[in-house]
Amino acid sequence: MGLSVGFLLRLGLLFTAVCVCVHVYLRTGWWRTPAPPGLGRPIQTHQKLGKHGRASGVPAEGQEQDRSIKRRISYVRTLKKEGSARKRYEESEVLSPPCCPRLRSHRKTPRWHIDLEPWASESHSLEAEAKRFLSYITTPQVLCSSLGGEETAQEETTGPWAVCLDPKYSLSHRIQGKHCRVYSFGLGAEDRSLEHSLARSGCEVHCFDPSLKQPHLQQDEMWLHRLSVDWRDPNPAIVAQRPYANTKKLATILNDFGHRQVDVLKADMESAEWKILENLVLEGVLDSVGQMLLELHLHWAGFEVGGDDPSVVRYWFSLLRELELANFRLFHVHSDQAKPHLFLHKNILNASSSYTLSWVNTQWKP
Known part of the structure; x- marks a missing residue:
């Protein structure tokens, strides 16, 4: 009888822990985050990303989840593109971020010295x-x-x-x-x-x-x-x-x-x-x-x-x-x-x- 009570007590504690994990799992939205290949559930359909960061070939099931994934991927790709474009603009003062109008420099970049012409003769006379x-x-x-x-x-x-x-x-x-x-x-x-x-x-x-x-x-x-x-x-x-x-x-x-x-x-x-x-x-x-x-x-x-x-x-x-x-x-x-x-x-x-x-x-x- 004592053994049965201890077993039931341990079973109750295990059941309580499982319920808490399930509650936390559902509340935090972990189920929306795609698992990396090989670490979670297998991906049924390969998703190809276009040049604008949009996914194609989305499986029929779980469309709402995949739309969220696509938006997240597109947003990350956009940020990367903007950062790269800004870096190129700062270096050349010609390119501008794709999200913004082309910026115009009102003045040429100041120089530190003039370019000296070659000597008039080899003797420098x-x-x-x-x-x-x-x-x-x-x-x-x-x-x-x-x-x-x-x-x-x-x-x-x-x-x-x-x-x-x-x-x-x-x-x-x-x-x-x-x-x-x-x-x-x-x-x-x-x-x-x-x-x-x-x-x-x-x-x-x-x-x-x-x-x-x-x-x-x-x-x-x-x-x-x-x-x-x-x-x-x-x-x-x-x-x-x-x-x-x-x-x-x-x-x-x-x-x-x-x-x-x-x-x-x-x-x-x-x-x-x-x-x-x-x-x-x-x-x-x-x-x-x-x-x-x-x-x-x-x-x-x-x-x-x-x-x-x-x-x-x-x-x-x-x-x-x-x-x-x-x-x-x-x-x-x-x-x-x-x-x-x-x-x-x-x-x-x-x-x-x-x-x-x-x-x-x-x-x-x-």
Whole structure:
């Protein structure tokens, strides 16, 4: 009798444990999770996944379970595709996730340095570099049928600063449509004949001069700003010490003024032009400029330009080649013969120490 009671007690406990397991099994939904092949019940029909992660060949029985399985597989595959696409987009900035519209990069990826051109000669001589460079800056690359700018009283020819008004380029059409915008950068007092001429034609002209007493001033149909362009934005600590010294990168100025494009960019930066031009190249700002008028100073290397003389000239030449690669073409050259004939403190090929060059962006579409 005692044995029968013990047996019944153990049987009751076993039955209770079985009931608890069945209850947990039904409540947690383990029965909905497909078992891996070889570890659970055999799969009666092989399911093939298409390129979109959808299952085919689903057996007739258990259709609700298989739909759940298909949705889960499709969701996992979609996540994998999105993750892979996002990774490719971040690496190339071209692809975008399939679930989202194609993203558009508003600016090219900044570069860290320009690409130096090969040496002009195997000997890396200054003479060879200077000859190549001077030939490059004194040979116009495109013909402009109509130049606009200051005209000299004696020869009635265009002065050092000139814009191209050829109808095949956009500036003349922009002036007619009253949509022309001009940026003029200079240090101290300078001739602004070109700016006045463009302002009278209907252009919106902004002159930047850090020596002004007022932050902004409208004068003679032009805007004057106490600001100058630089190849880097200022250090906040320096700005706090010198509140009236205000220099910024061109990209920052465009952003602060809410301007996307500039039809004409004129700059006479007294030997800072090389590093400023390098910044425009590296940050991809050249796409926002229609024509560039730049005065070059060749009597020394320029601010923060290092290296021996042949390396400096090679760097100058490489910068100007970057302009050509960005679809800019030289259309006007002016040599100031009144300036000393010094080329890196030497008299080389009787070159002047100052040249004013004008380029047009042949692919510029405002």
